[in-house]
Amino acid sequence: MKLEHIEAFQQIVGSQYVQTDAETLEQYSHDETERLVFLPDVVIRPRTAEEISAIMKICNANSIPVTPRGGGTGLSGGALPHLGGVVITTDRLNNIIEIDERNLQVTTEPGVITEVLQNAVKEKGLFYPPDPSSRGTCFIGGNIAENSGGPKAVKYGVVKDYVLNLQVVLPTGDIIWTGSNVLKNSTGYNLTQLMVGSEGTLGIVTRIVLRLIPLPKYDLLMLVPFVSLEKASEAVSAIFRAGFTPSAMELVEIDALQIVSKMVDSHAVPVTNDIAAHLIIEVDGNNLDVLMQEMEQIAEVTTQYEGGEVFFADDSQQKDELWKLRRRTAEAVKMAGYTIEEDTVVPRAELPALVKGVKALGLKHGFHAVCYGHAGDGNLHIRINKPGTPNSHGDEAMTAILRELFALVKSLGGTISGEHGIGLIQKPYMDIAFDPVQLQIMRGIKKIFDPNNILNAGKIFDHA
């Protein structure tokens, strides 16, 4: 990085927000992705879209790699500066601009923590449903970049279903809005949806307009044990076929539950030898009697799949404890050595076949896997522990195994990421998900937005 560029950045944002000290560079060299580390040359902390625009213009003119970063909770390496250069963090764009109660919308900057945003709208009786497990630390901007989901997606949809309009700084430095603050829009190509899930490769989102819905008054939560992982996943599809749409339908394999229970020292869930997996099922709505009835009927369905004795969460404390177990599962199993994570997604009814296939692959290749995730969406997180292999990135043997896994996912009608994105670590498998024509179109789109390939280059796919 040339001194003149550093000085230019200092001029734009103030020198205290242009950081090149070793500690800062180390802090921004990793996120939650496996165990990968890439050092940037400089970390810049702008405050406004205009500042980001000015930085981008310099980087674009001088072909300096730019990596945008939110809360640093990504799981696919999207925020890792693998080419060095500039990291632009959005942590100072952290204002909620307006909660519009007349139109049930919120306008926010990208650096707001998702849970902070959720609580702010909740205070007004409003609801923003997408809530990734990392909601206590992730940024709403990162959620836009990855098209995050979380447990409520099964009833309420994912991030893309709530984004109405985005202000974006393009790699050229131009600032645009992608759409309009309206609920229906048939005006030109849907640039908003093109931006959602584009993993910071097309622009840096600087302002976000989300639609909100009325907050449901009540929710009920229960935990159902199953004697086999396959039976549990068969029950998932059956519950929907019976006409129910739970507000959450999570699957946690027993190994994962044991690990996380130990980590957080919880005895909320009794773990016995004959249990292989649990479903966590939530319903929500405005009528408590109706919800009670629904819960009973859903419990009835689970018994047809050898579901065991149901544990109802009696109060908000029990609910919180159950959700804490679920939310901290990823962190716990990663610490326990399951460092490689996949974010597979298949049509809901193919979940049993996927679960069976994962176990068979483990036996064949000598790894242990634990499965958990958003079963109602067919979105299964698979954490792999293969002694001696901490990362999938750059490991040939692991890549070969994962190619087998993703080929299975593809053959079941699924794809390689449901909510974590492709980033750096799923990039070698894009040819399984797409054929060359599709990839060529995506590369073409990238080039329209980023002619010099400076913004998060080498993420999702390589430049052609």
Place this chain on the structure above:
Amino acid sequence: MKLEHIEAFQQIVGSQYVQTDAETLEQYSHDETERLVFLPDVVIRPRTAEEISAIMKICNANSIPVTPRGGGTGLSGGALPHLGGVVITTDRLNNIIEIDERNLQVTTEPGVITEVLQNAVKEKGLFYPPDPSSRGTCFIGGNIAENSGGPKAVKYGVVKDYVLNLQVVLPTGDIIWTGSNVLKNSTGYNLTQLMVGSEGTLGIVTRIVLRLIPLPKYDLLMLVPFVSLEKASEAVSAIFRAGFTPSAMELVEIDALQIVSKMVDSHAVPVTNDIAAHLIIEVDGNNLDVLMQEMEQIAEVTTQYEGGEVFFADDSQQKDELWKLRRRTAEAVKMAGYTIEEDTVVPRAELPALVKGVKALGLKHGFHAVCYGHAGDGNLHIRINKPGTPNSHGDEAMTAILRELFALVKSLGGTISGEHGIGLIQKPYMDIAFDPVQLQIMRGIKKIFDPNNILNAGKIFDHA
């Protein structure tokens, strides 16, 4: 059109499906858009994606304009062959391929009539909510092209919220799938959402995978009269703020209701002198008691906005009659001389300001307008009757008036089309909705898909 090309098309689809007779050409020269007529050179009726691919390759190599066409119910001129050349109609791609009850999905060809598709899934207890007024004649493929909405959008969302995956023939003749048949997807750019609402300018959709939801067991319908259009539109936003999400929330101005009541010879709704507009409000769900209660509470809210005596539809016959009035409104007012239609959309709470502005513009410029539409979404259809001006297209005075209207819409945070698309007739106003950078990106995307600009060229925007 050269004879050799006609012969090549005949070779591909069979000569009976390559039509150049005057009657056919006339039939495909217009749709429901104002009163516009453009003759194609030839109409081709392929049966498969492969046939469409072969046709496209010839057209692409010889720069022959191609206009795709569904049911011919479009309101923005998207299916009009304004450059002559080839019309490709999808009317023979009319099979529902599979209703997947395990995964709650349907795979269909584009030439299936929307209502036929809805009824087919309904028989399995499933629900595909988007239902434009034209559902009895429009094609599901056209709905994808325009990102259609309809009355249920207010609760259930629009077409884009149900499309999981699309098979598309590109202008180059390549056949791709845009995504995967899964509920969550963070794998590469969202080509599916880029295709939805692209008005047949990026490719011809040949297969569609839609997600379905369980069919609600009950619905209730009521009609509420208001003494002023503004009060009615104020009540709309108030109902949502009170925490209700009706499954339909339609606004019909009294002039429109009088015209359509006369056309269909209905006395379902008593029309008295002191009524200016009605709201049609529907709720749906699985518990009849809860719905009854909701309806009463919503009715209570309307009284705060001078809503008059509520008319509850007692049985399915009364419901059908009310919906028939609403669905046939566009057709009736068009026949009555209101030939120019706009499809404005604003944030819901800005509806009163829009309604007021429309009336003021009418007074200023000497036209009469009737308003109706999907008030719950802020999507207001405005039909204009200006004696001597049957079309907005190419009429300078009308264009100037509409520029004023759209500037108002934009100033209220809205945009120029909520569900009908831009096509040919809203194209002159795109500079109000977007600035040059946004338009340049859209043109760039068009070029990635259609380098020779053969497919529905000159729709949405002109080639740069």
